[in-house]
Amino acid sequence: MLSTWMEEINWENMWIATWETVYMSLIAVAATFLLGTILGVLLYLTDKGNMWENKPVHTVTAAIVNIFRSIPFIILIILLIPFTTFLIGTMLGPSAALPALIIGAAPFYARLVEIGLREVDKGVIEASQAMGATQWQIIQKVLLPEALPSLISGITVTGITLVSYTAMAGVVGGGGLGNLAYQEGFQRSNNDVVFVATVLILVIVFILQWVGDIWTRQIDKR
Amino acid sequence: MIQLKGLSKAFQTKTQTVTAVDNVSLSIDEGEIFGIIGYSGAGKSTLVRLLNKLETATSGEVTIEGESITSLKGQSLRSARQEIGMVFQHFNLLWSRTVAENIAFPLEIAKQSKQERNKRVQELVNLVGLEGREDSYPSQLSGGQKQRVGIARALANNPKVLLCDEATSALDPKTTDSILALLTDINKKLGLTIVLITHEMHVIRKICHRVAVMENGRVVEEGPVLQVFRKPQEHMTKEFVRQITEPEEDASEIVFNEEETGAVVQLKFLENKAEQPFISKVIRQFDVDVNIIQGKISQTQRGSYGSLFIRIKGSHEEIEKALDYLREEEIEAEVMEHA
The missing domain is CATH 3.40.50.300 (P-loop containing nucleotide triphosphate hydrolases)
Incomplete structure (x- = not known):
């Protein structure tokens, strides 16, 4: 039975789709980490009582973050079609999914970064100021290193969300396991493909969570 | 600075x-x-x-x-x-x-x-x-x-x-x-x-x-x-x-024994006076007995200070002389109670 079950699956396509998913996830995670951290730091620093306290900047940044965080991902992809075609030149393939993935995930991660930074002891920042540290030194040597475990566990959570986003992006032509499960599995009523694609996505998610947990535990000296 | x-x-x-x-x-x-x-x-x-x-x-x-x-x-x-x-x-x-x-x-x-x-x-x-x-x-x-x-x-x-x-x-x-x-x-x-x-x-x-x-x-x-x-x-x-300093130096905390005679005196020392044997001097020079009730000496960076509660027994004149002597030695002597 297992052999007949296996026969229904085009393994070559399955591997290509798996790598597309891994490719989309990794690039999106890296870009989200960068963009989200910048946005999160901006949100934190412009907040009341912090180093760059600035109500207009904070309000605008927070509004943008909230808007993009609230739009359902599948709608965001459609809204971003003109932007993506302008940027990538096409709406098809894994690279075309990246703008939507990053714009969808970065605001979510930015909030997690902000929460992580808020947990940094204000006294430590005061101590650094008393030592004559510049604002850049405080960001680079105090805020980010002290919040690092939160940043890492946050990017793990965001990464897992991103993997499921890639599946959604796949349905509208973005490639990867989601695309495969939809095109070859759902539309041709081939449940085996759907099943294997799901297992592979789960494996990617588990690996991501596992790496994230180990990393967080290693750097957390609290 | x-x-x-x-x-x-x-x-x-x-x-x-x-x-x-x-x-x-x-x-x-x-x-x-x-x-x-x-x-x-x-x-x-x-x-x-x-x-x-x-x-x-x-x-x-x-x-x-x-x-x-x-x-x-x-x-x-x-x-x-x-x-x-x-x-x-x-x-x-x-x-x-x-x-x-x-x-x-x-x-x-x-x-x-x-x-x-x-x-x-x-x-x-x-x-x-x-x-x-x-x-x-x-x-x-x-x-x-x-x-x-x-x-x-x-x-x-x-x-x-x-x-x-x-x-x-x-x-x-x-x-x-x-x-x-x-x-x-x-x-x-x-x-x-x-x-x-x-x-x-x-x-x-x-x-x-x-x-x-x-x-x-x-x-x-x-x-x-x-x-x-x-x-x-x-x-x-x-x-x-x-x-x-509480409770050791607070006079109100001290229970005076009504039966006893003599005067209860609180002595306060300056700096290094706390280290001098003034009690034995008092006893030797004057016809009085001294009973220590309680006392405490604290150290600071620039010397010690403290206070001592004593009961002096003897004739009225001798007690007064002893107190005068202590005051000459720059020890504050305050009579708390006269029997």
Whole structure:
């Protein structure tokens, strides 16, 4: 039975789709980490009582973050079609999914970064100021290193969300396991493909969570 | 060395203005340990933060070695801050860094080379007695050890002044004593000026040379520790002094034995008088008996002070002569009760 079950699956396509998913996830995670951290730091620093306290900047940044965080991902992809075609030149393939993935995930991660930074002891920042540290030194040597475990566990959570986003992006032509499960599995009523694609996505998610947990535990000296 | 002139700091809340520091003028000498005592909310934390401009003064001026801290900004303020070390109640160490890396932090800020940093860190680790703990993380240290790291870090850039913000308030009494001993040691070894704020009178007694008492943002009393302890003028000061003298020196606590004859006398000593054998002299010179009821002698940085309750028995004239003799010896003798 297992052999007949296996026969229904085009393994070559399955591997290509798996790598597309891994490719989309990794690039999106890296870009989200960068963009989200910048946005999160901006949100934190412009907040009341912090180093760059600035109500207009904070309000605008927070509004943008909230808007993009609230739009359902599948709608965001459609809204971003003109932007993506302008940027990538096409709406098809894994690279075309990246703008939507990053714009969808970065605001979510930015909030997690902000929460992580808020947990940094204000006294430590005061101590650094008393030592004559510049604002850049405080960001680079105090805020980010002290919040690092939160940043890492946050990017793990965001990464897992991103993997499921890639599946959604796949349905509208973005490639990867989601695309495969939809095109070859759902539309041709081939449940085996759907099943294997799901297992592979789960494996990617588990690996991501596992790496994230180990990393967080290693750097957390609290 | 440090001059505070008409220093005030007001905080604006939605409904009112809170004056945390109210027209404070103080002069702190080079190499002394200056204590500022007050209850929480007295404004002492704000006052100490005005000294390195962590808080900006509403009016008045702070000068350290002739340099006006209140008017500094940007890079010149940051450079000035590197010469003012600060120690905090809750240590404020970076938990993501080891002991050695925490101590190296201000050196990184001052852009010292890695080689210089390592050398200086080792000196400081030895100075504060943390040998062997260089690679531990703060979470692996006890409170006292954390504060030693805090002190080492504050001393890293060879500051002229060390500000201590309730440096021992989070520590148990034994650890407090060891940290105070370390501060005294540093003060003597490096000739460092220390400004210390606390709500604990015994901290003042143990290590300070001079003290200022704060209440509602104002300095209500100021002077050498010994003098303030022996002759507190203000109500607030008396309250603080009682903190460490009660119940031993409070006359009302003593139960007088009605059956006994003679006079109960409270003696108060100045500085080194506490070490002289005046009781045996009294007994030898006058025809009286002396019975010690209770007493206590406390050590400060500039000598000891204390009080003793005794019962003197003998004829009225002899007792008066004995008391006159004690007063000539500059011992305050107050008759509490005559039988």
